[in-house]
Amino acid sequence: MSKTNSKNHVVAISKVLCILWMGIAVLSCKHQEEEYHGVLNKIELKSKDYKEISTSSEKFLAEYHTIQITEDGHTFLIPERKSQIQSFECSECHSKPLKKIKGKELKKAHWNIRLKHANAEMMNCMTCHDAKDTNHLKSLTGSKIDFNQSYNVCKQCHTKQFEDWKGGAHGKRIESWALPRASMTCVNCHNPHNPSFESRWPAKFNTQKIKERE
Amino acid sequence: MQIKNKKWFSLNLSNKKAKNSSNHSCNCGKSSEGCGSQKDVEKTNDGFEQVMGANMDRRNAFKQLAASLLVGAGAINSACNLSSNEAFKEKAQIDWEEQFKGNYKLMTDEEKTATVDRLVRSHQLKTGDTLNMSSKTAVENVLFGYAFNISKCQGYMDCVSACVEENNQDRTSQMEYIRIHEMKDGKGFNFSEADDNYYHEVPADGHFYMGTQCFHCDNPPCVEVCPVQATWKEPDGIVVVDYDWCVGCRYCMAACPYDGRRFNWKKPEVPIQVINKNQHYLGNRLRKKGVMEKCTFCIQRSRTGKNPACVEACPTGARIFGNLLDPDSTIRWVLENKKVFRLKEDLGTEPKFWYFMD
Numbered sequence: 001m002s003k004t005n006s007k008n009h010v011v012a013i014s015k016v017l018c019i020l021w022m023g024i025a026v027l028s029c030k031h032q033e034e035e036y037h038g039v040l041n042k043i044e045l046k047s048k049d050y051k052e053i054s055t056s057s058e059k060f061l062a063e064y065h066t067i068q069i070t071e072d073g074h075t076f077l078i079p080e081r082k083s084q085i086q087s088f089e090c091s092e093c094h095s096k097p098l099k100k101i102k103g104k105e106l107k108k109a110h111w112n113i114r115l116k117h118a119n120a121e122m123m124n125c126m127t128c129h130d131a132k133d134t135n136h137l138k139s140l141t142g143s144k145i146d147f148n149q150s151y152n153v154c155k156q157c158h159t160k161q162f163e164d165w166k167g168g169a170h171g172k173r174i175e176s177w178a179l180p181r182a183s184m185t186c187v188n189c190h191n192p193h194n195p196s197f198e199s200r201w202p203a204k205f206n207t208q209k210i211k212e213r214e
Numbered sequence: 215m216q217i218k219n220k221k222w223f224s225l226n227l228s229n230k231k232a233k234n235s236s237n238h239s240c241n242c243g244k245s246s247e248g249c250g251s252q253k254d255v256e257k258t259n260d261g262f263e264q265v266m267g268a269n270m271d272r273r274n275a276f277k278q279l280a281a282s283l284l285v286g287a288g289a290i291n292s293a294c295n296l297s298s299n300e301a302f303k304e305k306a307q308i309d310w311e312e313q314f315k316g317n318y319k320l321m322t323d324e325e326k327t328a329t330v331d332r333l334v335r336s337h338q339l340k341t342g343d344t345l346n347m348s349s350k351t352a353v354e355n356v357l358f359g360y361a362f363n364i365s366k367c368q369g370y371m372d373c374v375s376a377c378v379e380e381n382n383q384d385r386t387s388q389m390e391y392i393r394i395h396e397m398k399d400g401k402g403f404n405f406s407e408a409d410d411n412y413y414h415e416v417p418a419d420g421h422f423y424m425g426t427q428c429f430h431c432d433n434p435p436c437v438e439v440c441p442v443q444a445t446w447k448e449p450d451g452i453v454v455v456d457y458d459w460c461v462g463c464r465y466c467m468a469a470c471p472y473d474g475r476r477f478n479w480k481k482p483e484v485p486i487q488v489i490n491k492n493q494h495y496l497g498n499r500l501r502k503k504g505v506m507e508k509c510t511f512c513i514q515r516s517r518t519g520k521n522p523a524c525v526e527a528c529p530t531g532a533r534i535f536g537n538l539l540d541p542d543s544t545i546r547w548v549l550e551n552k553k554v555f556r557l558k559e560d561l562g563t564e565p566k567f568w569y570f571m572d
Contacts, residue, residue, distance in 0.1 A: 039432035168544025172531035
């Protein structure tokens, strides 16, 4: 009788201990702050119920003249181009065919343009410009392309850059990270007649660092 | 500028009648916590509370007392000087109140505006210029992230000089938050052999360029080691420093595995004509000697919606900044569609700064 009693006691005590231990285990496992497994998990979970924020790029874009484009589901703004071209519209001078105004006593134009884009076998002026309709660019197959959407000319060869640009990995945002998105278009950074970036000297040289490291 | 329920004694040097400034002192002769006659006082955890409420032994108490007396004696001495004018007295009063302010993290919004106003006024009295300082808090549903395109960076360092100008960095010591490392092709990311202070025509043949700065880790070791909690991670992911709470121990500098933090060994000097007046308390406001500072993703710009100065200055578009929580943002497109990596990922610091290549 007393034996079973003491056995019961032992069982009861061990039960209590077990519950206590489990309680401690559960409490100690509780994370102190946020319950995410790394920042990628945090981004994934937190953006599930993402609500649009009040921060907007509109006030920063007020001084820019932009046009909206949609390419493969990406809708964003690019700077308007035509008003930035010095002597647009082209037809104001190019009213006659090129051959007829060549050599005439007219003011020289475009004399400073040296084409450094691919090579002469691959490209010349007429690859992108249309001699018949100077107010428009043209595609490789001869269809018209508006000067405001000149990226349509570039994308014919630079397909990878075009993909990255649409998504936002290539090119540069204008002013703000917030929506609505405004991005530079190809010709805002690359001179279409000489598109590669030139080598130059760095903007800064730290003379103090040299002294410290001596 | 006056805070209700202020717990410290105001000098009131300019002899202005303070409104209700004495209504919280009690006549029982005990310290404010003992008499229980002001139960309606709102409980805040400001600097006064943090200091006066701390458990301390007699030795520490005497130490603190001696230090406070020194500061107080200095303030009173300069304030009672007969030759000093009104502006000087106001300055002394501001210095006095700044001395007893709390940790920014624990301040109420009211206290935050008050300290910003004091700093603006103080600068105005000193120089005559009016700053535009903000204490704007984080926007909900925003987590800032950064991506750097290694194949695009040409090493022009336009970002470095834009950063120095934007963030009012000391011009004489030429402290810089951003480093651009010139690395040899085919040798991996070999920082010990890379040059971060080159001066020749760039890009150099056979080299690539990689920028580093504060990565605003999601699990920041620098925050963990700070003995006074003067640095912390804001809700939008920016790791900030309270320059007035920092004691300059440089533990955070030692804890950072990315060399992201900088120390002011001397008083930072910025020529008055080129001071960027658009400031944030946690960002580019003028610092003092002996405190830590670092990149804040240009908090004074980014919280209003602008891109950081480095992103704006980069002529190659190698720098991409945005909201990681917005599934349609460009930074998210980069993370999901390019092969991205981070530096020393195995440390578990979780930087919010990714690198990628074309």
